[in-house]
Amino acid sequence: MSQWSQVQQLEIKFLEQVDQFYDDNFPMEIRHLLAQWIESQDWEAAANNEAMAMILLQNLIIQVDDQLDRVSQEKNLLLIHNLKRVRKLLQGKYHGNPMHIAVIISNCLREERRILAAASMPVQGPLEKSLQNSVVSERQRNVEHKVSAIKNSAQMTDQDVKYLEDLQEEFDFRYKTIQSLEQNDKNSALIKQEMLALQTMLNTLDYKRKEVLSKIGRVIHEIDMLMSNMLTEELLDWKRRQQIACIGGPLHGGLDQLQNCFTLLAESLFQVRRQLEKLDELLTRLTYDGDPIPVQRPQLLEKVNFLLYNLFRNSFVVERQPCMPTHPQRPMVLKTLIQFTVKLRLLIKLPELNYQIRVKATIDNNRRFVLCGTHVKAMNMDESANGSLSVEFRHLQPKEMKTSAGSKGNEGPHMVTEELHSISFETQVCLYGLTINLETSSLPVVMISNVSQLPNAWASIIWYNLSTNDPQNLSFFNNPPAATLSQLLEILSWQFSSYVGRGLNSEQLNMLAEKLTGKCQVSYNDYQLSWAKFCKEHLPGKSFTFWVWLEAILDLIKKHILPLWIDGYVMGFVSKEKERILLKDKTPGTFLLRFSESNLGGITFTWVDQLENGDVTFHSVEPYNKGRLAALPFADILRDYKVIMADNVPENPLKYLYPDIPKDKAFGKHYSCQPNEVSKPSDGGGKGYVPSVFIPVSKILNDSTEPHSPSDLLPMSPSVYAVLREHLSPTAIETAVSCKLSRS
Numbered sequence: 001m002s003q004w005s006q007v008q009q010l011e012i013k014f015l016e017q018v019d020q021f022y023d024d025n026f027p028m029e030i031r032h033l034l035a036q037w038i039e040s041q042d043w044e045a046a047a048n049n050e051a052m053a054m055i056l057l058q059n060l061i062i063q064v065d066d067q068l069d070r071v072s073q074e075k076n077l078l079l080i081h082n083l084k085r086v087r088k089l090l091q092g093k094y095h096g097n098p099m100h101i102a103v104i105i106s107n108c109l110r111e112e113r114r115i116l117a118a119a120s121m122p123v124q125g126p127l128e129k130s131l132q133n134s135v136v137s138e139r140q141r142n143v144e145h146k147v148s149a150i151k152n153s154a155q156m157t158d159q160d161v162k163y164l165e166d167l168q169e170e171f172d173f174r175y176k177t178i179q180s181l182e183q184n185d186k187n188s189a190l191i192k193q194e195m196l197a198l199q200t201m202l203n204t205l206d207y208k209r210k211e212v213l214s215k216i217g218r219v220i221h222e223i224d225m226l227m228s229n230m231l232t233e234e235l236l237d238w239k240r241r242q243q244i245a246c247i248g249g250p251l252h253g254g255l256d257q258l259q260n261c262f263t264l265l266a267e268s269l270f271q272v273r274r275q276l277e278k279l280d281e282l283l284t285r286l287t288y289d290g291d292p293i294p295v296q297r298p299q300l301l302e303k304v305n306f307l308l309y310n311l312f313r314n315s316f317v318v319e320r321q322p323c324m325p326t327h328p329q330r331p332m333v334l335k336t337l338i339q340f341t342v343k344l345r346l347l348i349k350l351p352e353l354n355y356q357i358r359v360k361a362t363i364d365n366n367r368r369f370v371l372c373g374t375h376v377k378a379m380n381m382d383e384s385a386n387g388s389l390s391v392e393f394r395h396l397q398p399k400e401m402k403t404s405a406g407s408k409g410n411e412g413p414h415m416v417t418e419e420l421h422s423i424s425f426e427t428q429v430c431l432y433g434l435t436i437n438l439e440t441s442s443l444p445v446v447m448i449s450n451v452s453q454l455p456n457a458w459a460s461i462i463w464y465n466l467s468t469n470d471p472q473n474l475s476f477f478n479n480p481p482a483a484t485l486s487q488l489l490e491i492l493s494w495q496f497s498s499y500v501g502r503g504l505n506s507e508q509l510n511m512l513a514e515k516l517t518g519k520c521q522v523s524y525n526d527y528q529l530s531w532a533k534f535c536k537e538h539l540p541g542k543s544f545t546f547w548v549w550l551e552a553i554l555d556l557i558k559k560h561i562l563p564l565w566i567d568g569y570v571m572g573f574v575s576k577e578k579e580r581i582l583l584k585d586k587t588p589g590t591f592l593l594r595f596s597e598s599n600l601g602g603i604t605f606t607w608v609d610q611l612e613n614g615d616v617t618f619h620s621v622e623p624y625n626k627g628r629l630a631a632l633p634f635a636d637i638l639r640d641y642k643v644i645m646a647d648n649v650p651e652n653p654l655k656y657l658y659p660d661i662p663k664d665k666a667f668g669k670h671y672s673c674q675p676n677e678v679s680k681p682s683d684g685g686g687k688g689y690v691p692s693v694f695i696p697v698s699k700i701l702n703d704s705t706e707p708h709s710p711s712d713l714l715p716m717s718p719s720v721y722a723v724l725r726e727h728l729s730p731t732a733i734e735t736a737v738s739c740k741l742s743r744s
Contacts, residue, residue, distance in 0.1 A: 004035035046102035048325030053098035117503020154268040243465040248494030262347035315347035316438040345390040417456040418477040420444035455551040480531040486524035508573040552601035560629040583608040589655030596623035635670035
């Protein structure tokens with residue numbers, strides 16, 4: 001079943017979440033019509049490879065054209081209209097930046113997987129629940145409403161300033177007219193009446209000046225309150241959501257809405273600043289005793305400038321955290337001398353700033369690392385598909401400097417993966433007489449010099465961003481805090497949903513909880529797990545940590561059994577004791593797939609059998625690791641697996657996938673060829689060779705009391721195997737099989 005088909009079967013509350021991240025950037029019609037094709041492309045890789053992204057974009061347009069031809073024949077006017085609109089969007093919006101559509105589609109697919117994983121959970125996880133708080137949504141709406149009201153107030157004040165200017169011009173004209181008269185004329189009754197009228201106008205001017213200053217003061221106060229409270233909280237929430245998204249959580253939307261708020265507030269502040277400048281201009285033409293402008297204007301202008309400084313400083317954000325293109329799902333882990341990308345945005349989008357802001361990137365202040373490559377670039381509105389004012393560094397490389405002794409500090413396989421560093425960015429904005437220095441930093445990154453350090457480095461990134469919302473605590477691992485088991489399990493499920501397309505259900509999480517705590521029953525919300533238990537201490541009786549064990553399983557799934565995992569046919573996380581409880585009452589030949597607890601990156605299968613006396617017995621093969629799975633697909637192993645028991649003919653004992661799914665129904669579509677094909681010599685191609693395949697064969701000795709040996713794979717062609725079965729006795733076949741199968 002395709003991922004999109006699974007999404008469509010979700011409950012309405014989950015479908016509403018899906019609806020939130022499909023918009024005009026990537027319409028849902030295309031996701032629906034091209035579901036199979038979209039899911040078969042590697043959008044994650046394309047998101048960091050411009051050439052690949054361009055090819056996928058062109059192929060996407062071709063797919064849309066094919067759909068357009070189809071619906072044109074069906075005369076579906078509405079769909080024809082929508083597809084033409086989508087085609088125009090793809091060609092116009094993404095042609096200059098094809099990686100952006102790759103990022104969008106990759107994010108949408110990942111978010112679908114996360115929602116599918118969340119739907120399989122008995123209850124919503126604590127982190128996701130906090131991020132979808134209804135109070136937060138209500139605050140977002142309130143911020144947008146208040147920003148709109150402030151903008152309207154600033155525009156209304158513009159009209160008041162214009163009225164004040166017109167009134168003062170009329171006063172100036174009438175006053176200068178009287179001043180130009182002869183002294184004798186000034187004593188006339190008519191002139192005295194005019195002077196009284198001018199005094200009334202001056203009183204009105206004074207009142208209007210005070211009124212305008214009061215309105216400006218209220219606008220400034222409203223902006224100050226909004227920035228100090230709700231807008232600051234919104235920005236902090238977005239940064240927290242970004243942290244969680246970086247470690248596999250829900251996508252962190254909302255930056256475009258924040259940009260709209262920041263931009264409108266900046267426009268309002270600059271509008272107020274112009275109003276104060278206009279008042280200063282009016283002041284130079286007319287002042288009087290008790291004039292409020294020279295008293296209030298300097299204070300208001302100082303406050304406006306202060307708010308502009310703060311608004312600009314808060315608007316300079318890291319939109320996409322540092323990430324190596326080779327490992328798009330492991331952001332903030334950087335390898336020395338390997339390029340990484342990072343994107344920044346200024347949330348104040350003003351046309352006059354386009355190409356006027358140059359951003360400089362640096363790393364740390366201890367001079368241990370330097371950044372090679374283009375580390376100074378100008379922000380612009382042309383590279384982003386949504387027209388935001390941003391800059392993306394794509395060719396930065398961290399390099400470790402040599403120490404005074406001539407050697408590199410921690411370069412090599414032992415570089416500390418708990419040592420945090422920061423990528424910093426600085427720039428300067430010069431606008432309307434203001435000069436504002438801006439600085440921001442990435443979330444803490446971990447430097448590695450060897451890919452073998454990646455798992456532990458990623459564990460550090462997970463623990464940091466799970467445990468704190470402090471964006472710059474580089475000494476965090478001097479005393480890392482404990483984490484709540486419920487939050488950790490939720491994030492572990494996210495690792496599977498984001499990295500291998502299917503999250504963990506409650507039963508699988510229970511097994512992980514037992515492995516982490518050593519207890520069968522534990523309160524997820526109350527139990528605190530230490531960093532050492534997660535990533536430093538070896539599991540009981542093992543030579544590896546919990547995290548190394550789990551990361552090896554992720555790698556195994558990604559490279560060798562991904563389709564089986566996505567289909568939900570790999571139970572995976574189940575203990576030996578639990579698997580026997582599940583299998584003991586099942587039909588003989590029922591089996592399940594689980595990950596090895598003693599071998600890194602291993603998967604095994606166990607089936608139930610029944611002896612002649614009616615007793616139930618269980619058999620498990622030695623776990624298959626990535627080396628063996630590289631030689632033979634796991635689905636083919638399940639199909640072709642044979643067992644030789646005493647004097648019996650070899651047979652496949654695997655009949656039903658737990659609980660009762662016929663094996664071929666579950667795995668048939670993943671077989672590489674039809675089972676039990678007997679090839680002729682001519683089928684082998686050149687030189688008349690008979691094509692050979694690997695047939696997994698095991699032997700069970702009923703009377704063996706020795707430790708059970710592992711199974712093996714014997715290279716044997718289907719035709720040879722068929723001849724053996726026809727002409728040789730089981731005993732003779734046994735002599736060709738040296739491996740044993742464990743029996744328990």
